Amino acid sequence: MTERADNPLFQYVIKNPEALAQNIARFIEEGGRAAAAYIEPREKGETRTRVSDELAEVLKTIGQIGEFWLSDPKRAIEAQARLWTGYMSLWDQSLRRMMGEPSQPAVEPDPKDKRFKDPEWSQNQFFDFLKQAYLITSRWADSLVEDASEVDDHTRHKAAFYIRQIANAISPSNFILTNPELLRETVSSNGENLVRGMKMLAEDIKAGHGELKLRQTDKSKFALGRNLAMTPGKVVAQNRLRQLIQYSPTTDTVRKRPLVIVPPWINKYYILDLTPEKSLVRWLVDQGHTVFMVSWVNPDAGLASVSFEDYMREGILETLDAVTAATGEEEVDVTGYCVGGTLLAVALAHMANTGDKRVRTASFLTAQTDFTHAGDLKVFVDEEQLCVLEARMQERGYLDGAVMANTFNLLRSNDLLWPYVVNNYMLGKEPFPFDLLYWNSDSTRMPAANHAFYMRKFYLENAFAAGKLSIDGAPLLLKKIKQPAYHLATREDHIAPAKSVFTGAARFGGPVRFVMAGSGHIAGVCNPPALKKYQHWTGPKPKGEFEDWLPTATEHPGSWWPDWDHWLKSHDRDTVPARIPGTGGLKAIEDAPGSYVRAQGA
CATH class of the missing domain: 3.40.50.1820 (Alpha/Beta hydrolase fold, catalytic domain)
Structure with a gap:
C-alpha cells in the first residue's frame, strides 16, 4: 500500500468506485436541470439568441484565412511543414525524456499564463506532452493569421481574435481528463466536485433566463450603500x-x-x-x-x-x-x-x-x-x-447589458471567462468575493439609437x-x-x-x-x-x-x-x-x- 501511495500516478486512481457511481448519477440529474433551464425559455419564446449569426461570421472569417493558404500548394505545404516540425521536436524531446536522457521542452508557456501553474504540467510527462502539443498548435494557428499577408487588416484582426478564442476554449486546462488539478479533485472527492459544479451551472443558466450568467464572485457579500458606493x-x-x-x-x-x-x-x-x-x-x-x-x-x-x-x-x-x-x-x-x-x-x-x-x-x-x-x-x-446588431436592438429597443459583459469577458477570456468555468463548474467551488467583479456583473443596458450611433x-x-x-x-x-x-x-x-x-x-x-x-x-x-x-x-x-x-x-x-x-x-x-x-x-x-x-x- 505504501508503494502505491508513493507512486505519483496513485493520486489519479479511483479509491471508491461506488461513491463515484452515485455521484455520476447525481451529476446526470443536475445536468437534466441545467438542460431544462436552457430549453424552457426557448420553448416559451422568451429568448432571442441567434448563435448561428455569430458562428457564420467566425466561419466566414477563418475561411478567408484558410483560402489564402490553400490557394497556393507550395504555401500550404510550407505551413504544414512548420506544424510538423514542431510536433517532431516535441516527439524527439519526449522520447529522450522517457529514456532518461537530458531533454529540453520543445516550447514553453508564457510566464504570465496561469493555466499551467500546477507542477504536474511539467513534472508529469503525459500532462507536459499535452501542454506542449497544445501550445505548438495554437501558436501555429496564430502564425497562419499573422502571415496571411494578402488578407485585409480588418479580416486578419477578426481572425486573430476568433482563433485566440477557439484556442483558449480548447486548452487542455479546461477539461477534466487533461487537467491534473481537475482530475485529482474528481478522484479524491469521488466526483462530488462535478455534482456541485453542475448544480451551479443549472442555477446560473436559470439566472440568465436560458443563457449562462457566469458567476465571477459571491454576490451575497455585497450591497450598495452597505459596503460599496458608501461615500456620503x-x-x-x-x-x-x-x-x-x-x-x-x-x-x-x-x-x-x-x-x-x-x-x-x-x-x-x-x-x-x-x-x-x-x-x-x-x-x-x-x-x-x-x-x-x-x-x-x-x-x-x-x-x-x-x-x-x-x-x-x-x-x-x-x-x-x-x-x-x-x-x-x-x-x-x-x-x-x-x-x-x-x-x-x-x-x-x-x-x-x-x-x-x-x-x-x-x-x-x-x-x-x-x-x-x-x-x-x-x-x-x-x-x-x-x-x-442594429436589427437586434430594434426588437427590444436596447442592447442587453449581458451582451456587453460577455464581450468584455472575451477580450480577456483567459482571465475573466475560462478560470471561472473551471473553478465553478468543474472544481465545484464558489468564486471568491471580489468587489470589482461584483461591479463587473452589475451590467446596464444601452438605448438602441445611442449605441448604434x-x-x-x-x-x-x-x-x-x-x-x-x-x-x-x-x-x-x-x-x-x-x-x-x-x-x-x-x-x-x-x-x-x-x-x-x-x-x-x-x-x-x-x-x-x-x-x-x-x-x-x-x-x-x-x-x-x-x-x-x-x-x-x-x-x-x-x-x-x-x-x-x-x-x-x-x-x-x-x-x-x-x-x-x-x-x-x-x-x-x-x-x-x-x-x-x-x-x-x-x-x-x-x-x-x-x-x-x-x-x-x-
Missing part, C-alpha cells in the same frame, strides 16, 4: 437619463471650482466609489474637492430613441446648469471616464462652437476620441455586423477625429477644445489602448498633460495611493507617435491620483467654506448612491 452624499438633481450626486465634504474648506465626473453608461458609476479604501470619489473629497457624480439610468425600451446628442445635452449640459444652481459657481472642472470621456469631448467641441466657457479644465480617463487604434473591440465593428460614428467611421460629426449644423473639431486637458491612459488597456488614447489626445487644441498608468482599464484607474501598487509615467505633450513618446517618459512609483490632484489645483487654488449637499440652490432628493444605480436587469 445627496442626489440633488435628476432627469430621465441621469441622477446627479453631490458628495458631502470632509474638509472645512474646499476648492472654489467644483469637480464633475461623467462615468460611462456602459457600466455603473460606482467603480469610482467601491469600498472606502479604493474609492476615487472618497479620496477626492478628502483632498478638498466638491465632487459631483453623474449616475446614469439603466434604460429600458421606453428610451429606445434616446440619441448620443440627448446624452450630451441631458447628461452634461444640464448637469453644468445643476452644478451652477447648487454652488453658485459658473466655472467647473469636468472629468470623463471611458465613453463618458468621449461624450465630454463631443460636448466641449459643441460648447466651443457656441461660446460656452463654463468648463475650465477637462480630464479624460482612458477615454478615446480618435478610434484608429481602438483595439479588439473593432473586431465586432464592420457594416455587416453592425446591421445585425456610438458604434457606427466612432468605431466604424471614426467621424469625430475626422471632423465629420456635427451638431446644429456646425462641425465638431477636437482642435477647438482649448481648455487645459489631462489625459490618462493605462498600459495594459484592452478597451481603450494607450496608443489610441495618445492619438486622440494629440488632436486637442490646448495644453495637454498625458499620463500613462500601469495595469489596465479598471485597475490602472482605480489605484489608491495607499496601496502603493503599479506605477505611472509622465512626459511631454503628446505629438507624433506613441512609440516615440514612451522612451521620453519618466516612470514614477505608485498611483497617478496625486499627480492629477496637483494638476487640478494648479489651475485653481482658491478655496471657499465647505458646501453641504442640499443646502445650496438645489434641495436633496434622496441619499447617495440614489435609485438609478440600483436598477437591475440586463
Whole structure:
C-alpha cells in the first residue's frame, strides 16, 4: 500500500468506485436541470439568441484565412511543414525524456499564463506532452493569421481574435481528463466536485433566463450603500437619463471650482466609489474637492430613441446648469471616464462652437476620441455586423447589458471567462468575493439609437477625429477644445489602448498633460495611493507617435491620483467654506448612491 501511495500516478486512481457511481448519477440529474433551464425559455419564446449569426461570421472569417493558404500548394505545404516540425521536436524531446536522457521542452508557456501553474504540467510527462502539443498548435494557428499577408487588416484582426478564442476554449486546462488539478479533485472527492459544479451551472443558466450568467464572485457579500458606493452624499438633481450626486465634504474648506465626473453608461458609476479604501470619489473629497457624480439610468425600451446628442445635452449640459444652481459657481472642472470621456469631448467641441466657457479644465480617463487604434473591440465593428446588431436592438429597443459583459469577458477570456468555468463548474467551488467583479456583473443596458450611433460614428467611421460629426449644423473639431486637458491612459488597456488614447489626445487644441498608468482599464484607474501598487509615467505633450513618446517618459512609483490632484489645483487654488449637499440652490432628493444605480436587469 505504501508503494502505491508513493507512486505519483496513485493520486489519479479511483479509491471508491461506488461513491463515484452515485455521484455520476447525481451529476446526470443536475445536468437534466441545467438542460431544462436552457430549453424552457426557448420553448416559451422568451429568448432571442441567434448563435448561428455569430458562428457564420467566425466561419466566414477563418475561411478567408484558410483560402489564402490553400490557394497556393507550395504555401500550404510550407505551413504544414512548420506544424510538423514542431510536433517532431516535441516527439524527439519526449522520447529522450522517457529514456532518461537530458531533454529540453520543445516550447514553453508564457510566464504570465496561469493555466499551467500546477507542477504536474511539467513534472508529469503525459500532462507536459499535452501542454506542449497544445501550445505548438495554437501558436501555429496564430502564425497562419499573422502571415496571411494578402488578407485585409480588418479580416486578419477578426481572425486573430476568433482563433485566440477557439484556442483558449480548447486548452487542455479546461477539461477534466487533461487537467491534473481537475482530475485529482474528481478522484479524491469521488466526483462530488462535478455534482456541485453542475448544480451551479443549472442555477446560473436559470439566472440568465436560458443563457449562462457566469458567476465571477459571491454576490451575497455585497450591497450598495452597505459596503460599496458608501461615500456620503445627496442626489440633488435628476432627469430621465441621469441622477446627479453631490458628495458631502470632509474638509472645512474646499476648492472654489467644483469637480464633475461623467462615468460611462456602459457600466455603473460606482467603480469610482467601491469600498472606502479604493474609492476615487472618497479620496477626492478628502483632498478638498466638491465632487459631483453623474449616475446614469439603466434604460429600458421606453428610451429606445434616446440619441448620443440627448446624452450630451441631458447628461452634461444640464448637469453644468445643476452644478451652477447648487454652488453658485459658473466655472467647473469636468472629468470623463471611458465613453463618458468621449461624450465630454463631443460636448466641449459643441460648447466651443457656441461660446460656452463654463468648463475650465477637462480630464479624460482612458477615454478615446480618435478610434484608429481602438483595439479588439473593432473586431465586432464592420457594416455587416453592425446591421445585425442594429436589427437586434430594434426588437427590444436596447442592447442587453449581458451582451456587453460577455464581450468584455472575451477580450480577456483567459482571465475573466475560462478560470471561472473551471473553478465553478468543474472544481465545484464558489468564486471568491471580489468587489470589482461584483461591479463587473452589475451590467446596464444601452438605448438602441445611442449605441448604434456610438458604434457606427466612432468605431466604424471614426467621424469625430475626422471632423465629420456635427451638431446644429456646425462641425465638431477636437482642435477647438482649448481648455487645459489631462489625459490618462493605462498600459495594459484592452478597451481603450494607450496608443489610441495618445492619438486622440494629440488632436486637442490646448495644453495637454498625458499620463500613462500601469495595469489596465479598471485597475490602472482605480489605484489608491495607499496601496502603493503599479506605477505611472509622465512626459511631454503628446505629438507624433506613441512609440516615440514612451522612451521620453519618466516612470514614477505608485498611483497617478496625486499627480492629477496637483494638476487640478494648479489651475485653481482658491478655496471657499465647505458646501453641504442640499443646502445650496438645489434641495436633496434622496441619499447617495440614489435609485438609478440600483436598477437591475440586463
